[in-house]
Amino acid sequence: MTKPCPCGRTHAKGQALSFDACCGPYYPSQNAPDAESLMRSRYSAFVLGDVPYLLATWHSSQRPADLQLEAGAKWLGLEIRQHRSTGEHTAEVEFVARFRVGGKAVRQHERSRFVREDGRWYYVDGDVL
Structure with a gap:
């Protein structure tokens, strides 16, 4: 049995998706299908302490040279309030x-x-906000 994905995404019936069925596949390729999925995978990377993934998925125009995560942070949950397209290749x-x-x-x-x-x-x- 695999662990639930840290991002909290669920099946239609409310059952938690496993990391392998949710954010896990994006880690080798960083090729999430949409902005919400990338947001969720980045949250999972914070939970897992995966700095290389966070830097690789940060746009080069804004990417910091280094990233230090908050030591001892215990991540408790993610709530997606809204996901919207703002253009052909942009989203919020x-x-x-x-x-x-x-x-x-x-x-x-x-x-x-x-x-x-x-x-x-x-x-x-x-x-x-």
């Missing part, structure tokens, strides 16, 4: 990610922008 995803660090609860509410280049989706940037 509004989400709320919850985590705990140093005993303090954190709620990150963001509207992220994504772009598709050469058939691949990339995270560009976002506005904290």
